[in-house]
Amino acid sequence: MSAADTKAAGPPVPVPPVPQAIGKSSHDDDAPRVQKRKRKKGELLPYFLILPAIVAIAAVYLYPLGKTVVMSFQDMGRRELWSGEPAPWVGFEQFTNILGDSEFWWVTFRTIVFMAICVVLTMGIGLLVALLMRKLSTWVRLVLTACLIAAWSMPLMVAASIFRFMADSDYGLINTLIAKVAGEDWLGHNWYLNPIQGFGIITLLVVWGAIPFVVVTLYAALTQVPQELEEAAALDGASAYGVYRFVTWPVIKPVFTMVATLSVIWDFNVFGQIWLLRGNKPEPEYETLGLYSYSKAFESTSFSQGTAIALITVLLLSGVAVYYLRQLMKTGEVE
Numbered sequence: 655m656s657a658a659d660t661k662a663a664g665p666p667v668p669v670p671p672v673p674q675a676i677g678k679s680s681h682d683d684d685a686p687r688v689q690k691r692k693r694k695k696g697e698l699l700p701y702f703l704i705l706p707a708i709v710a711i712a713a714v715y716l717y718p719l720g721k722t723v724v725m726s727f728q729d730m731g732r733r734e735l736w737s738g739e740p741a742p743w744v745g746f747e748q749f750t751n752i753l754g755d756s757e758f759w760w761v762t763f764r765t766i767v768f769m770a771i772c773v774v775l776t777m778g779i780g781l782l783v784a785l786l787m788r789k790l791s792t793w794v795r796l797v798l799t800a801c802l803i804a805a806w807s808m809p810l811m812v813a814a815s816i817f818r819f820m821a822d823s824d825y826g827l828i829n830t831l832i833a834k835v836a837g838e839d840w841l842g843h844n845w846y847l848n849p850i851q852g853f854g855i856i857t858l859l860v861v862w863g864a865i866p867f868v869v870v871t872l873y874a875a876l877t878q879v880p881q882e883l884e885e886a887a888a889l890d891g892a893s894a895y896g897v898y899r900f901v902t903w904p905v906i907k908p909v910f911t912m913v914a915t916l917s918v919i920w921d922f923n924v925f926g927q928i929w930l931l932r933g934n935k936p937e938p939e940y941e942t943l944g945l946y947s948y949s950k951a952f953e954s955t956s957f958s959q960g961t962a963i964a965l966i967t968v969l970l971l972s973g974v975a976v977y978y979l980r981q982l983m984k985t986g987e988v989e
Contacts, residue, residue, distance in 0.1 A: 719968075726962040732955045741958070748962040758946070758963070762970075765922060765942040768853060772921040775861045777914050780868030785898075787873050799870070806866035814930035817859045821845050821931075846932070849939040856940075859927050864920065868913055875909035876902070908981065915978040919971055943967045 726748055730741035752758050787795050820827045823844040833840040846852040879902050887897045925944040928936050936945055943963065951960025 722961045722965055725958050726965050728958050730957045735957065748958050752959065752962055752966065761941055761943055761946045768857070768924070768942060769918060769921040772857055772860045773914060773917045775857065776864045776868055776917055777910070779861065780865050781872055781910070783865070783869045784872035784876055787869070788876055802866035802869055805862065810863070810926050811930060813863060814859060814927060817855060818931055821855045852940060856927055856931055859931065860921060860924055864917060868917070871909060871913050872906060875906040879905045911981050912978065915974060915981060918974050922971060
């Protein structure tokens with residue numbers, strides 16, 4: 655660099671300091687922290703709002719659950735219940751006796767098979783009806799929806815009375831219709847003498863009561879399927895099954911999975927349908943885990959054994975509940 659270049663560049667020009675606003679102190683640097691602290695306090699407001707509901711739920715559910723756990727490790731009978739004396743502790747004896755009883759495993763197997771049949775029928779028929787509703791006209795769809803809601807809102811006792819009358823051996827509608835096709839030998843047929851046939855009637859009641867919820871929920875999911883994608887797939891030569899498999903099913907799959915998981919939990923705990931159809935005293939061959947627990951607790955007056963069976967049922971369903979919660983969180987991520 656020459657002397658002329660140095661002279662042309664000249665010394666660096668000093669930058670004047672930025673004037674500080676009047677009245678500004680050094681404490682202004684803490685303003686963002688104060689605002690952030692206030693924002694954190696505001697974020698806690700929703701938790702305070704739902705705190706009463708959490709306390710109520712804990713009082714209703716946590717205490718009975720804790721009492722169930724304690725009783726399952728005791729030997730509480732009728733004497734301890736009425737006298738108020740503390741029940742003796744027996745440790746894992748109740749669980750050992752239950753898990754070593756072949757009757758418990760038969761009841762568990764019966765419950766799982768019954769639950770699986772009910773879930774498959776409910777989800778299959780519900781999905782077909784939901785797909786059918788997309789093809790119906792508006793007024794027909796509204797009438798069908800009103801009928802589904804009416805069936806859904808019917809009390810269980812009323813529904814059970816209707817199905818019990820339909821399956822009556824002397825005046826039942828089912829026997830009358832079958833007799834017109836298969837002969838009059840079906841008149842007077844008792845469906846509950848054979849447990850398989852009896853569970854068939856019970857399954858009809860369970861599925862009939864569960865289908866409305868499944869249909870309404872799946873139809874709501876089907877309305878979110880973009881019609882332009884289905885039309886584009888059809889124009890590209892995809893069959894009706896191909897359009898459903900590659901376009902419709904991926905959209906409704908999260909909702910279908912959640913509804914199916916709920917159906918598993920509900921059908922695994924079926925109690926009222928069997929209890930009412932069997933005249934408030936189900937035979938041993940009609941017992942599921944819920945009825946088996948009730949029978950041990952109140953008919954055999956072994957309350958600790960009944961609570962132990964109920965606790966085992968909760969543990970069996972805990973995996974299904976965890977899976978349902980995971981699917982519920984994944985649904986928000988997909989959306």
